[in-house]
Amino acid sequence: MSNDSISDKLQPKFQKEHQLAYYKALEDKHTTIDLEHDPLGTRMILNMGPQHPATHGVLRVLTELNGEKIVKNKLDIGYLHRGVEKIAENxxxxxxxxxxxxxxxxxxxxxxxxxxxxxxxxxxIExxxxxxxxxxxxxxxxxxxxxxxxxxxxxxxxxxxxxxxxxxxxxxxxxxxxxxxxxxxxxxxxxxxxxxxxxxxxxxxxxxxxxxxxxxxxxxxxxxxxxxxxxxxxxxxxxxxxxxxxxxxxxxxxxxxxxxxxxxxxxxxxxxxxxxxxxxxxxxxxxxxxxxxxxxxxxxxxxxxxxxxxxxxxxxxxxxxVDNAKKSYPSKDEVYYSMEGLIHDFMMTDTGVCxxxxxxxxxxxxxxxxxxxxxxxxxxxxxxxxxxxxxxxxxxxxxxxxxxxxxxxxxxxxxxxxxxxxxxxxxx
Amino acid sequence: MELFTPELIKSILVMLGATLGFLLPSAAVVVYAERRVAAFIQNRVGPNRVGPFGLLQPFADVLKLIMKEDVTPTQGNRMLHTLAPLVPVVTALMTVAVIPFGDGLVVANLNVGVLYLLAVASLSVYGVTMAGWASNSKYSLLGGLRSAAQMVSYELPMGMAVASVALLASSLSVVDVVNAQAMWWFIFLNPIGAVIFIVASFAEANRTPFDLVEAEQELVGGFHTEYSSMKFGMFFLAEYMHVVIASMLISTFFFGGYHLPFAPLWLPELSPFLKGVLDIHVFLAKTVFWIFVFIWVRWTIPRFKFDQLMRLGWSRLLPLSIVNFMVIAIVLYLIG
CATH class of the missing domain: 1.10.645.10 (Cytochrome-c3 Hydrogenase, chain B)
Known part of the structure; x- marks a missing residue:
């Protein structure tokens, strides 16, 4: 009963390789809870999320339950990772x-x-x-x-x-x-x-x-x-x-x-x-x-x-x-009615604040x-x-x-x- | 052939009238009422598109449910999964048999009607537990288990509260219980019993604040997570029928049934037909009031936690109901 992993019990019916790889990836993230010795089988593992009405988005909580009590739980976050920090660099x-x-x-x-x-x-900038x-x-x-x-x-x-x-x-x-x-x-x-x-x-x-x-x-x-x-x-x-x-x-x-x-x-x-x-x-x-x-x-x-x-x-x-075209966008009045304003607006968009x-x-x-x-x-x-x-x-x-x-x-x-x-x- | 005695024909008519004319549509009406009252509480408009004032909304809901695909989990127990939704509906319908709607308007005047009510009411838990087990889903199982524990815990105080009513009426027949309240409703004679009974009724009907069985937030849908189509519809129907039944029982046991307050003092003698019409309307008005309370509570109050629910049931309500029963018994003995 110890160290029960998902992939041991898994019998994928379609896209076998993909599914096995997927569960492998899950286990690599240590998101499975290893059941400790539980001779009476009173523990139950309940997976809440990432799709769950009350987890406020895509939070995943794995819980090991004894009745209604949570013995141990593991959090799995990252389902909404969009790489914004990397986007920022570009x-x-x-x-x-x-x-x-x-x-x-x-x-x-x-x-x-x-x-x-x-x-x-x-x-x-002030x-x-x-x-x-x-x-x-x-x-x-x-x-x-x-x-x-x-x-x-x-x-x-x-x-x-x-x-x-x-x-x-x-x-x-x-x-x-x-x-x-x-x-x-x-x-x-x-x-x-x-x-x-x-x-x-x-x-x-x-x-x-x-x-x-x-x-x-x-x-x-x-x-x-x-x-x-x-x-x-x-x-x-x-x-x-x-x-x-x-x-x-x-x-x-x-x-x-x-x-x-x-x-x-x-x-x-x-x-x-x-x-x-x-x-x-x-x-x-x-x-x-x-x-x-x-x-x-x-x-x-x-x-x-x-x-x-x-x-x-x-x-x-x-x-x-701030009224400094090197530090901030000029106002739209300047952009539409003056040459310099237009150039500054263009430069701000292209190069930005340095x-x-x-x-x-x-x-x-x-x-x-x-x-x-x-x-x-x-x-x-x-x-x-x-x-x-x-x-x-x-x-x-x-x-x-x-x-x-x-x-x-x-x-x-x-x-x-x-x-x-x-x-x-x-x-x- | 004395099979179809006038008595039997009358009781069949009452039964058909009660079930077909009242209880089955009542679920639809309560669904509509719940959505309208909820909207009122939440500063919304509520259903107002299907038919005049949205009155046909429940029919649209049922039509939608019928057209849905009926899914049984592959690892589930197909037979129990199909049987389970029937149980709560059937038990809800069976309960009405002994509830008097008016003077003589009762399907069966059983001499153990009160016991019958308690017995039948506690059967519906089987449906929920079966559903939870047969779905082979952890959320459903937790919902089913919660329901079993909850029903057992609240059955006892409810039984004691009803027993105190039977003491006051000195009969186990529901008709006698109602007739004993012609002058003094039992809410005045037995207020503690009334409170216990109302709280336990909320728990028996699985309504907020005791709706842990289908606690949407933690258990997704509770015991009916894996149900769809009309199987889910049956649970849905049964929930509202239980609300109606619970409201009827509260009115019957503690609020005088079909009697107007202190009626013998001021109500003139009426013809049997007029009296029957009046009785039914009085009874319905009381039931509607309690249905409104059920809805009102549901949309205002948060839900209990499982351990708090158990503590309330076993360590508060049960001792209180036993003490209440004893006190009433002693007082009745002393009065003679």
């Missing part, structure tokens, strides 16, 4: 920016900002103040939108299906804002190296004002429904607990680490954009369980609303992109999922020589195996929902 920095939308597709704006700020850091505030508004709206999806799916995974629709109605309003704001609803690609693509329209501004005025009421309603809901608390309290030592050792970040009691928020620790001027709290909890993650994220949404309010109040009229040769930098932002960092090595051309993405979902998923051991099967979905991974970002 694109100019600006051309690569839309790809970042597709990484954490639930908060595209934060990804845009993360890449742009990293490139600006390596190329020494971004106008108004653009920084617009970026912050976008990033905080993206944070709310991402947390709304987390809330809806996590509560839905616990069995309350209507919640998903309620949070999606609010997300829909954020999409409408982005439609006016950036010209796209979902993958916004609004940030530009050296600024942003377009200014806030009066309609978008009005919509944002209405949204931040009404959204706190929605949060209050949801808290009313969940905070004292006995079944919800029972499902989440002491479920998926991780200690702060483990969380640090595994490199977790974002709400997952704040739920273990560590107030690590890059917006506070290493402020970028204008976060240093903002007045906001970093919510933390000590328990480190799923309920703590819930409370942390709920508070974060309220804090985001506060940040957006402050940004709107402080925003002054001014340029939205940071000095041999320089490297790492810059991280606080994305909704956690620390999203871009490490860039430049060889002096407009293409990165190497671009590495430190994606929060990937780091946070490292903790999942530790968390899931010894939990019940029904907890897996809630815990996955609580960790809040996005496979597009984890697999890159």
């Amino acid at each position: 694109k100019t920095y600006q051309e690569f920016m839309p790809y970042t939308d597709r990484m954490d597709y639930l908060s595209p704006y934060s990804n845009n900002v993360a890449l742009c700020t990293a490139v600006e850091k390596i190329a020494g 971004v106008p103040e108004r653009a920084q505030y617009i970026r912050m508004v976008g990033a905080e709206l993206a944070r709310i939108s991402s947390h709304l999806l987390w809330l809806g799916t996590m509560v839905m995974d616990a069995g309350a299906i209507s919640f998903f629709i309620w949070t999606f109605r609010e997300r829909e309003r954020i999409y409408d804002i982005f439609d006016d704001f950036a010209g796209h609803r979902f993958t916004v690609s609004h940030s530009r190296i050296g600024g942003v693509a377009s200014d806030l329209t009066p309609e978008a501004l009005e919509k944002i004002r209405v949204f931040i005025a009404q959204f706190p009421d929605e949060i209050r309603d949801w808290k009313k429904l969940l905070n004292r809901n006995r079944i919800f608390i029972d499902r989440n309290k002491d479920v998926g607990t991780i200690t702060y030592e483990e969380a640090i050792a595994l490199g977790m970040s974002g709400a997952n680490i704040r739920a273990t009691g560590i107030a690590y928020d890059i917006r506070k620790v290493e402020p970028y954009l204008k976060y240093a001027e903002m007045d906001f709290e970093v919510p933390t909890r000590l328990e480190g369980d799923n309920l703590a993650r819930y409370f942390v994220r709920m508070e974060e949404m309220s804090e985001s609303v506060k940040i957006i309010e402050q940004c709107l109040a402080r925003m002054q009229k001014g340029p939205i992109r 940071p000095p040769a041999g320089v490297e930098c790492y810059h991280a932002v606080e994305a909704p999922k956690g620390e999203l960092g871009y490490y860039i090595q430049s060889d002096g051309t407009g293409h990165p020589w190497r671009l590495k993405v430190k994606s929060p979902s990937f780091s946070n998923l490292q903790g999942l195996e530790t968390i899931l051991d010894g939990q019940m099967l029904a907890d897996t979905v809630v815990v996955i929902g609580g960790i809040d991974p996005v496979m597009g970002e984890a697999d890159k």
Whole structure:
């Protein structure tokens, strides 16, 4: 019974060679669980995913079950690997920016900002103040939108299906804002190296004002429904607990680490954009369980609303992109009505921003999922020589195996929902 | 030939009326109601395309199910896989036999009707367990096992709650139970029993918050993961029939059946026909109310975890129901 492998029992009926090779490849990835000595045959191996309704994309969890209890589990990620880091090496920095939308597709704006700020850091570009505030508004709206999806799916995974629709109605309003704001609803690609693509329209501004005025009421309603809901608390309290030592050792970040009691928020620790001027709290909890993650994220949404309010109040009229044709795209007025503008636009598209040769930098932002960092090595051309993405979902998923051991099967979905991974970002 | 006595003909008519005219369409109506109420709860519109107000939606659903390919897993047990969907439907239909719809409107006035109800209701678990085993899929198996454990655990408190009702009515006949509530509904005399019975009914009907059997999020589809076409349709039908049955039982045992509240005090004497029509409508109104509660709960509340479900059943509901039973027995003995 020991070391039962798939290929021993396999009797492929068609495309024999291909199937054998495929299972061989699976075993080479160590994704099979070796059954330890189990004379009574009480253990069962259950494969969840990559196609499963609750694994949030293409996460695969192999579990060894004893009844309903998970004895051991193994995570298999990489089903959504698209090689974006390699793609980046063949694109100019600006051309690569839309790809970042597709990484954490639930908060595209934060990804845009993360890449742009990293490139600006390596190329020494100073971004106008108004653009920084617009970026912050976008990033905080993206944070709310991402947390709304987390809330809806996590509560839905616990069995309350209507919640998903309620949070999606609010997300829909954020999409409408982005439609006016950036010209796209979902993958916004609004940030530009050296600024942003377009200014806030009066309609978008009005919509944002209405949204931040009404959204706190929605949060209050949801808290009313969940905070004292006995079944919800029972499902989440002491479920998926991780200690702060483990969380640090595994490199977790974002709400997952704040739920273990560590107030690590890059917006506070290493402020970028204008976060240093903002007045906001970093919510933390000590328990480190799923309920703590819930409370942390709920508070974060309220804090985001506060940040957006402050940004709107402080925003002054001014340029939205740096006025230097070597560092950023010229405005469309220049491109259409002047020779130099057209040439600069052409050069930016063809060559792009060229940071000095041999320089490297790492810059991280606080994305909704956690620390999203871009490490860039430049060889002096407009293409990165190497671009590495430190994606929060990937780091946070490292903790999942530790968390899931010894939990019940029904907890897996809630815990996955609580960790809040996005496979597009984890697999890159 | 005294085979077709007026009594028998009447009971056959009631039976046909109850099953064909009420229970079978009721599943369709409840499906429609569930989708509309769910839409209402979720700020949506719900089905409104097929027929006026989308009323023909359930028929479109059934038509779709019939046209689907019927798949049996190659490694599964074909016979059990086919038999399993029949069990819940048949047991649901059998239950109606002893439920009185009005004064004298009952298929069979069994003197052990309450026992019959408990016995038949617990049969439906076989269908689910068989389905889970015959599919030869791990998700189905887990769903089937969960269901077996759940049914056994909640059968006991439910039985004790019903036993306390039988004590109050001092009869095991369902008709007597209803008649004993003409003045005081048992919800007033036996509130704890009512709560236990309602909770256990939710568990017996496999509805949220006790729908672990088909917990979509972790078990994909639970016991019916490997079912398609009308075999799945049967499970679907049975689920809604069980909701209707559970609502009927709650109304019958604790909410006076077909009696209006405190009817003997104010309701004038009516002709038998008028009384029958009134009874059926009162009974249906109560049933519809409980069906609405079933739907309401399903779309609002999260689901229990397996161990929490077991703990609630064995360490909370069961002792409570036993104590409740004892207290009622002692009080009845003291009153004489």
